[in-house]
Amino acid sequence: MRRRVAALVLALGASVTLVACGTPQPPVNGRLPDPPASAPALTRVAARVDVVGPRGAMNQANREQALQATAAQGKAELLKRQVAAMAAFGDVDLYAGNDARLLVDGPATFAAMFAAIERSRQQIVLESYIIEDADVSQQLADLLLRRRAQGVEVAILYDAVGSLGTQDAYFERMRQGGIAVCAFNPVNPLKRARYHKITHRDHRKILVVDGEIGFTGGINISAVYSSGSSGFGGRASSFPPRGSARASGSDGKDKDEAPDKGWRDTMIQVRGPATKALHTLFREVWAQQRCEGTVAAIEPPPGPAPGRHLMRVIPSSPQDTQNRIYTLLIGSIRAAQRSVYLTMAYFAPGQDMVDALCEAAQRGVDVQLILPSRSDFAPVMHAGRAHYERLLKAGVRIHELQDAVLHAKTAVIDGVVSTVGSSNMDWRSFVHNNEVNAVVLGDDFGDAMTRMFERDRAVSEPIELRRWQDRGVWQRGKEFFSRMFEQWW
Incomplete structure (x- = not known):
């Protein structure tokens, strides 16, 4: 693993010498849309999304039915509010009738x-x-x-x-x-x-x-x-x-x-x-990539829907005008009413994301982060720790996973928006990489995600504000240096 990290650092260093130095473009250009003031009617939500089921694209009535089935799992108002927050950033493509595990x-x-x-x-x-x-x-x-x-x-x-x-x-x-x-x-x-x-x-x-x-x-x-x-x-x-x-x-x-x-x-x-x-x-x-040969399109076998989960599959790449994974996360956090539970291997999120987490905690949302206590690439970990004091003062609860290397990238927000994917909460993922996250809507899958989060939290150590403020000069120096290059790690 260290060989890969060293190779990556060398490659990135070579790249920096080949291009003009400058700050990478942010994952979202322009002003972030305001979160919805309240949960809209289900018919309005259905009109703002596209839904594909086992038999193809759904009409308005079938979209309403798919959303209603997911809302019936519980927390219907939170679900509608969250889907409306997604739609504020543009197109929302949903897939109905999935089995997700x-x-x-x-x-x-x-x-x-x-x-x-x-x-x-x-x-x-x-x-x-x-x-x-x-x-x-x-x-x-x-x-x-x-x-x-x-x-x-x-x-x-x-x-x-x-x-x-x-x-x-x-x-x-x-x-x-x-x-x-x-x-x-x-x-x-x-x-x-x-x-x-x-x-x-x-x-x-x-x-x-x-x-x-x-x-x-x-x-x-x-x-x-x-x-x-x-x-x-x-x-x-x-x-x-x-x-x-x-x-x-x-x-x-x-x-x-x-x-x-x-x-x-x-x-x-x-x-x-x-x-x-x-x-x-x-x-x-x-x-x-102009790879040799072609990969044939293949249709899944006909038959009834394998399950009842309503999902999104969100890709991102450097060519995007705005990073859709970033907009999902920041939009859902800004719209959150009850809880934000993030488990993130590499956490160097940038100012807008830190603002969103702090503001959610300050309005009474239960915001909790599980972050690494050790890492295969320490600079990102230290860059993330540079934000701890502000987050803790705002009421965000931070836990560091013990006795294992954290590499998961998951979130469950308000118990109804769950995401599992390849994208970390750092600028490398948001700006430079091809990434993909799967998003599952609804209370049923959110319940499983919440219990997984609680299991990880049980083997993590909470970070307390007073103790964190007593950390040494060496640790503070690493945080300061790492945060300077936060947008390059």
Whole structure:
């Protein structure tokens, strides 16, 4: 992992020398829209969103029905207010009739992904920032080669910087076995145009099998996930909500280094119309990168809706005029009435986001953050800590996860907006990377997310304002320096 960090720092350093120095463009240009003053009528909400179900695009009546079914889970007024806040930033594309399930930590995630691959009949597409030449990756390669030999189409897209430590022989073996393999933005300038754009990285994690089952979230194909985190112990656990969603899985002291005590991360498994959105994103990037060969479009099998979850799939890239993941988060926080629970691996959020969190806490919203106590890239952690004192004074409760490296990027807001994805709350994710987050609306999935948050909080240490104000000069210096470069980390 340190080799990858060093390689990334070198690559970024080279990029800085090739481009004019300056502050990156903010993820949102212009004034943020005001949150809705009250929850609008359901008919008005339905008129401002697009909804796709198992049978295609829905008309107004069916959109109202889909929203009403989600609102009936509970907290209807909060749900309508939150959807209205999303619509204030532009188009809202929703997918109805999905089955969404939480996967907690690596063991549960790899088990579910490998099981889906084993059952594949037509096509497997995999996109990952890191594909590491380790035991789990070798098992994956063996499985993919076996499925390819049995006639299944397989395409793999990996980030050239994220996977810099992986030997070419690993990927070449799969190519020789008939698997289509493509590197995103190769580091070698002879292998790509527009070398100054090396800061543009593909940080997404997507697996789609047969267009039927999809996975996304924060987990790379890496050995660091082979054991579960301390809070979940690598064993299968469940948080069955009132609906069908499930989850399965496994001190303010300065602990910069990332010890081998497991990594805490989260993925989401999806069946239903939202899976097609993930598949489309893969095909778009494959075409943009001019990867060899084509990835065929594939329709999910006909039949009844796999579940009842209403979802969004939100991509982002540096080409966006505004970052849709950022607008989702800041809009939902600004509209929050009851609770904001964020679990974030890399937290260097910028002034607008800190303002939104503080203002929510000051108006009585229960705002709680679970952040890392140790990190594989300490500068971001210190940049985030530079905001602690203001957040704590505003009433935000901060907890630092102990005995595991936090890599999850999740949020549940008002119990009705849940997001699991690849995007961190930092400028690298918001401005420079390809990212994707899955959003599930409704109280049922929000209940599972809240209990997962509470489980993580139980193995975290609360940060108290008075004790934090007594931290040493060395710690304050690291925070000051790191925050200076917050928009570059």
